[in-house]
Amino acid sequence: xxxxxxxxxxxxxxxxxxxxxxxxxxxxxxxxxxxxxxxxxxxxxxxxxxxxxxxxxxxxxxxxxxxxxxxxxxxxxxxxxxxxxxxxxxxxxxxxxxxxxxxxxxxxxxxxxxxxxxxxxxxxxxxxxxxxxxxxxxxxxxxxxxxxxxxxxxxxxxxxxxxxxxxxxxxxxxxxxxxxxxxxxxxxxxxxxxxxxxxxxxxxxxxxxxxxxxxxxxxxxxxxxxxxxxxxxxxxx
Amino acid sequence: xxxxxxxxxxxxxxxxxxxxxxxxxxxxxxxxxxxxxxxxxxxxxxxxxxxxxxxxxxxxxxxxxxxxxxxxxxxxxxxxxxxxxxxxxxxxxxxxxxxxxxxxxxxxxxxxxxxxxxxxxxxxxxxxxxxxxxxxxxxxxxxxxxxxxxxxxxxxxxxxxxxxxxxxxxxxxxxxxxxxxxxxxxxxxxxxxxxxxxxxxxxxxxxxxxxxxxxxxxxxxxxxxxxxxxxxxxxxx
Amino acid sequence: xxxxxxxxxxxxxxxxxxxxxxxxxxxxxxxxxxxxxxxxxxxxxxxxxxxxxxxxxxxxxxxxxxxxxxxxxxxxxxxxxxxxxxxxxxxxxxxxxxxxxxxxxxxxxxxxxxxxxxxxxxxxxxxxxxxxxxxxxxxxxxxxxxxxxxxxxxxxxxxxxxxxxxxxxxxxxxxxxxxxxxxxxxxxxxxxxxxxxxxxxxxxxxxxxxxxxxxxxxxxxxxxxxxxxxxxxxxxx
Amino acid sequence: xxxxxxxxxxxxxxxxxxxxxxxxxxxxxxxxxxxxxxxxxxxxxxxxxxxxxxxxxxxxxxxxxxxxxxxxxxxxxxxxxxxxxxxxxxxxxxxxxxxxxxxxxxxxxxxxxxxxxxxxxxxxxxxxxxxxxxxxxxxxxxxxxxxxxxxxxxxxxxxxxxxxxxxxxxxxxxxxxxxxxxxxxxxxxxxxxxxxxxxxxxxxxxxxxxxxxxxxxxxxxxxxxxxxxxxxxxxxx
Numbered sequence: 001x002x003x004x005x006x007x008x009x010x011x012x013x014x015x016x017x018x019x020x021x022x023x024x025x026x027x028x029x030x031x032x033x034x035x036x037x038x039x040x041x042x043x044x045x046x047x048x049x050x051x052x053x054x055x056x057x058x059x060x061x062x063x064x065x066x067x068x069x070x071x072x073x074x075x076x077x078x079x080x081x082x083x084x085x086x087x088x089x090x091x092x093x094x095x096x097x098x099x100x101x102x103x104x105x106x107x108x109x110x111x112x113x114x115x116x117x118x119x120x121x122x123x124x125x126x127x128x129x130x131x132x133x134x135x136x137x138x139x140x141x142x143x144x145x146x147x148x149x150x151x152x153x154x155x156x157x158x159x160x161x162x163x164x165x166x167x168x169x170x171x172x173x174x175x176x177x178x179x180x181x182x183x184x185x186x187x188x189x190x191x192x193x194x195x196x197x198x199x200x201x202x203x204x205x206x207x208x209x210x211x212x213x214x215x216x217x218x219x220x221x222x223x224x225x226x227x228x229x230x231x232x233x234x235x236x237x
Numbered sequence: 238x239x240x241x242x243x244x245x246x247x248x249x250x251x252x253x254x255x256x257x258x259x260x261x262x263x264x265x266x267x268x269x270x271x272x273x274x275x276x277x278x279x280x281x282x283x284x285x286x287x288x289x290x291x292x293x294x295x296x297x298x299x300x301x302x303x304x305x306x307x308x309x310x311x312x313x314x315x316x317x318x319x320x321x322x323x324x325x326x327x328x329x330x331x332x333x334x335x336x337x338x339x340x341x342x343x344x345x346x347x348x349x350x351x352x353x354x355x356x357x358x359x360x361x362x363x364x365x366x367x368x369x370x371x372x373x374x375x376x377x378x379x380x381x382x383x384x385x386x387x388x389x390x391x392x393x394x395x396x397x398x399x400x401x402x403x404x405x406x407x408x409x410x411x412x413x414x415x416x417x418x419x420x421x422x423x424x425x426x427x428x429x430x431x432x433x434x435x436x437x438x439x440x441x442x443x444x445x446x447x448x449x450x451x452x453x454x455x456x457x458x459x460x461x462x463x464x465x466x467x468x469x470x471x472x473x474x
Numbered sequence: 475x476x477x478x479x480x481x482x483x484x485x486x487x488x489x490x491x492x493x494x495x496x497x498x499x500x501x502x503x504x505x506x507x508x509x510x511x512x513x514x515x516x517x518x519x520x521x522x523x524x525x526x527x528x529x530x531x532x533x534x535x536x537x538x539x540x541x542x543x544x545x546x547x548x549x550x551x552x553x554x555x556x557x558x559x560x561x562x563x564x565x566x567x568x569x570x571x572x573x574x575x576x577x578x579x580x581x582x583x584x585x586x587x588x589x590x591x592x593x594x595x596x597x598x599x600x601x602x603x604x605x606x607x608x609x610x611x612x613x614x615x616x617x618x619x620x621x622x623x624x625x626x627x628x629x630x631x632x633x634x635x636x637x638x639x640x641x642x643x644x645x646x647x648x649x650x651x652x653x654x655x656x657x658x659x660x661x662x663x664x665x666x667x668x669x670x671x672x673x674x675x676x677x678x679x680x681x682x683x684x685x686x687x688x689x690x691x692x693x694x695x696x697x698x699x700x701x702x703x704x705x706x707x708x709x710x711x
Numbered sequence: 712x713x714x715x716x717x718x719x720x721x722x723x724x725x726x727x728x729x730x731x732x733x734x735x736x737x738x739x740x741x742x743x744x745x746x747x748x749x750x751x752x753x754x755x756x757x758x759x760x761x762x763x764x765x766x767x768x769x770x771x772x773x774x775x776x777x778x779x780x781x782x783x784x785x786x787x788x789x790x791x792x793x794x795x796x797x798x799x800x801x802x803x804x805x806x807x808x809x810x811x812x813x814x815x816x817x818x819x820x821x822x823x824x825x826x827x828x829x830x831x832x833x834x835x836x837x838x839x840x841x842x843x844x845x846x847x848x849x850x851x852x853x854x855x856x857x858x859x860x861x862x863x864x865x866x867x868x869x870x871x872x873x874x875x876x877x878x879x880x881x882x883x884x885x886x887x888x889x890x891x892x893x894x895x896x897x898x899x900x901x902x903x904x905x906x907x908x909x910x911x912x913x914x915x916x917x918x919x920x921x922x923x924x925x926x927x928x929x930x931x932x933x934x935x936x937x938x939x940x941x942x943x944x945x946x947x948x
Contacts, residue, residue: 113910152411159418161399162872164638174863181870185902191422192666193907196430199350200437200911227464227938389648396655398636401875428659429903433667436587437674464701626885633892635873665896670904673824674911701938 003062010055018093021048022127029134030147053080093127094120113197117190121158121183128180129154135172142169158184240299247292255330258285259364266371267384286317293317330364331357350434354427358395358420365417366391372409379406395421477536484529492567495522496601503608504621523554530554568594587671591664595632595657602654603628609646616643632658714773721766729804732759733838740845741858764791804838805831824908828901832869832894839891840865846883853880869895 024044031037056076063069070077133150136142143166144150153166157180168174261281268274293313300306307314370387373379380403381387390403394417405411498518505511530550537543544551607624610616617640618624627640631654642651735755742748767787774780781788844861847853854877855861864877868891879888 113906148408155411155415155418156399157872159397159422160634160870160872161394161397161418161421162636162867162874163399163401163404164874164876165401165404167874167876171859174866178866181866181872184872185870185899186906188422188425188899189903189906192426192429192903193910195350195423195426196433196670196907197910199430199434224461224935224938227461385645392648392652392655393636396634396659397871398631398634398655398658399873400636400638400641402638402641425659425662429663429666432587432660432663433670433907436667436671461698464698622882629885629889629892630873633871633896635868635871635892635895637873637875637878639875639878662896662899666900666903669824669897669900670907673904673908698935701935 001062003059003064006058006062010058013051014055015093017048017051020044022093024048025127026130029130049080056080093123113190113194117187117194121187124180124183125151125154125158128158128176128183131176132168132173132180135170135176136168139170139173142173143167144173154180157181158187160184160188238299240296240301243295243299247295250288251292252330254285254288257281259330261285262364263367266367290317330360350427350431354424354431358424361417361420362388362391362395365395365413365420368413369405369410369417372407372413373405376407376410379410380404381410391417394418395424397421397425475536477533477538480532480536484532487525488529489567491522491525494518496567498522499601500604503604527554567597587664587668591661591668595661598654598657599625599628599632602632602650602657605650606642606647606654609644609650610642613644613647616647617641618647628654631655632661634658634662712773714770714775717769717773721769724762725766726804728759728762731755733804735759736838737841740841760791767791804834824901824905828898828905832898835891835894836862836865836869839869839887839894842887843879843884843891846881846887847879850881850884853884854878855884865891868892869898871895871899 021044024041027037028041028045056079059073059076060066060070129147129150132144132153133147136144136150137146144153149166153168156163156166157177160181168177258281261278264274265278265282293316296310296313297303297307366384366387369381369390370384373381373387374383381390386403390405393400393403394414397418405414495518498515501511502515502519530553533547533550534540534544603621603624606618606627607621610618610624611620618627623640627642630637630640631651634655642648732755735752738748739752739756767790770784770787771777771781840858840861843855843864844858847855847861848857855864860877864879867874867877868888871892879885
């Protein structure tokens with residue numbers, strides 16, 4: 001079995017594992033006081049981590065050039081090697097979505113880019129709010145004290161509005177915020193690029209329709225074919 | 238009668254109904270204490286809702302594949318099925334404007350995109366300010382207490398400036414704010430795309446003018462026609 | 475004399491008048507207490523206004539279709555008809571710069587767009603700060619109390635950062651702020667469009683260099699010319 | 712030796728000097744109380760300045776048209792002539808990175824623009840935070856009092872989020888902030904342009920694949936060659 005085949009086989013299970021992880025992480029952050037639930041969620045989180053680890057090792061094993069693959073996928077390594085970077089691990093969801101979009105040949109101009117950007121931004125807002133709430137809600141002097149506030153903070157941050165009514169005060173919270181802000185820049189870029197491609201397509205269609213009065217290369221082919229027929233006729237005489 | 242014909246016929250009446258609704262909604266929000274007026278406006282709102290409902294049912298009835306149309310137009314369903322989502326219903330105005338622009342073949346490069354983006358942003362700012370004022374002005378701890386403040390808040394939000402001198406504090410107000418922020422991202426995207434298309438057109442024109450020293454396909458056609466004449470002359474000798 | 479000739483003749487005098495006006499307006503706002511200076515500046519402002527009025531009337535008189543020109547230039551009318559909209563009148567500077575750039579065929583891709591956007595933004599920041607300072611510095615509850623603060627406020631507004639340490643509180647000040655914000659959106663758009671055009675040109679150049687293995691239409695022309703020579707040679711035998 | 716050769720030879724030493732300067736400047740700002748270190752750093756800073764001065768004079772000496780080079784490189788002059796504009800001098804790093812990227816023909820579409828924009832923004836954030844901390848931390852009424860705060864301030868400023876929890880209050884700090892904001896606008900522009908180029912390439916590839924049913928100029932060449940062979944055959948008969 002080669003790496004491509006493994007990727008195709010593992011695509012859906014990985015996405016499922018990431019979704020399970022998202023649910024478990026959400027419950028861990030939002031219901032931290034429930035003892036029984038926490039034990040169950042702990043098991044779930046370890047199982048998902050094992051799934052990611054198996055995928056990482058399988059990819060490393062099946063790669064044609066192992067050292068190269070190892071060096072080019074530091075993010076995958078971080079995802080499995082640092083169990084305490086929990087929010088980061090959820091970015092696997094984004095990676096899965098990207099891979100699915102690519103393998104399904106989503107139309108990047110006609111709305112595909114917009115859909116990916118929108119879904120990605122929504123995921124980052126939700127996960128960012130979860131992580132920010134987890135990092136900030138019991139810090140001294142914090143303003144983000146409920147998950148609702150954290151969601152609102154994430155929305156005004158990802159759109160780069162930034163009222164400043166809620167701001168992170170811990171180092172961890174500010175690192176998460178930086179990730180949300182960079183997502184915001186990428187969101188603006190993706191929305192703009194998608195609209196620009198759409199306007200450009202419309203413009204090219206208009207120009208093309210207006211510019212070619214007599215036709216194009218197809219006519220040249222026809223004329224040359226006509227020339228050849230005449231030559232042949234002349235040769236036969 | 239098929240669906241296309243219904244759409245063409247209903248285009249202007251729907252736009253009119255949406256404008257009436259905008260006026261009625263504005264008066265409802267800004268003059269809430271006037272009893273007699275409120276009764277009249279209530280009737281107007283119900284009549285407009287009936288117009289939208291008739292349009293929705295007619296579209297559903299005339300659609301070639303009813304189930305498909307039903308599934309692909311969830312926004313239209315929300316507009317007529319949830320009478321308490323009043324601000325959302327005003328987005329019909331935006332949809333009408335878009336449809337009109339499309340059917341009138343507005344030039345998307347030479348200012349058309351800018352005009353649509355500007356009008357849409359102005360509409361969202363006005364409707365967003367109305368809805369925000371309605372949601373916030375009597376909430377405890379609110380900072381948006383007058384319609385003027387709400388307008389100013391909507392302008393600084395749609396441009397993603399976000400001073401933070403006025404911020405929503407209710408869940409409803411924050412949902413409306415999220416809509417205004419997303420409009421802002423789309424506005425930046427549309428302005429940029431429009432300018433990019435304009436610059437790109439200018440660049441293409443410059444390149445084209447600079448690159449073709451001897452002419453283009455038109456010359457090729459002429460040369461081949463000349464060849465053909467010589468061949469014919471040679472054949473006649 | 476036709477309108478085009480008038481435009482070419484009036485280009486530089488109008489720019490000069492606008493610059494004089496900028497200086498006079500700056501002094502009026504920043505040194506309002508000096509009686510003698512104020513009298514001089516008042517005269518200067520009226521002279522510049524007379525220059526603008528003469529230009530407007532000349533354009534109207536020389537236009538081929540006067541009604542059409544009148545309807546299509548409402549901004550020019552506002553500039554001369556409303557003497558109390560002083561800051562607006564300074565936008566003539568922007569218009570002059572645009573016209574000059576166009577008539578001098580500034581390269582829009584290779585930095586021209588960036589230069590126009592940067593100069594325009596700098597002008598709007600300076601004029602916006604002047605107008606904002608004039609509107610706000612003695613309003614009750616205002617935070618913008620010095621010209622330095624107004625400049626800083628204009629810079630953080632035009633870049634859509636919007637800290638909120640200084641915010642306008644008067645209606646006039648907020649209308650000016652809206653103009654600065656819209657300039658900010660346009661600035662982002664122009665910078666992005668300029669960079670996008672530059673990247674696109676580089677990409678097209680790369681693609682073109684990679685794609686044409688044997689040459690282009692020039693080769694076709696050469697081959698057809700060669701064919702013609704052979705035909706002629708064949709005809710002579 | 713001509714200027715091009717000098718540039719190629721001085722490329723890496725200049726980058727090294729700028730990196731040494733970055734380290735020395737960082738230590739000067741962050742550990743200002745250490746007397747012995749400060750003396751060493753002072754010497755390092757003067758040596759780096761001497762390196763820059765030698766490069767400037769060599770460029771001026773080797774330039775074909777000295778006056779033209781002098782007038783077109785005011786930034787280089789500022790870098791060496793104003794020893795107290797220390798942060799500005801660090802922009803040499805950015806210039807070196809740009810020159811390296813150009814001379815190594817980095818692929819500007821496939822991630823190169825993104826990488827340059829990201830590295831440049833990271834450098835500006837770090838240097839901006841250093842300079843801002845240096846300018847603000849002991850000013851009366853300042854909110855930016857630690858280097859951590861300055862870093863957080865620079866990140867929220869370069870992404871144009873601008874919460875307003877930390878804002879500069881000194882003139883020097885605001886000038887530095889303006890630089891960081893302009894970098895932010897350029898960052899948004901570069902990210903968007905890079906994404907737009909990527910989407911546009913995908914769109915062109917899709918269109919090209921869909922549009923050419925029979926082939927292109929290559930076929931025309933083949934057909935004309937075929938014509939020529941037939942003519943020659945006809946001539947030989």
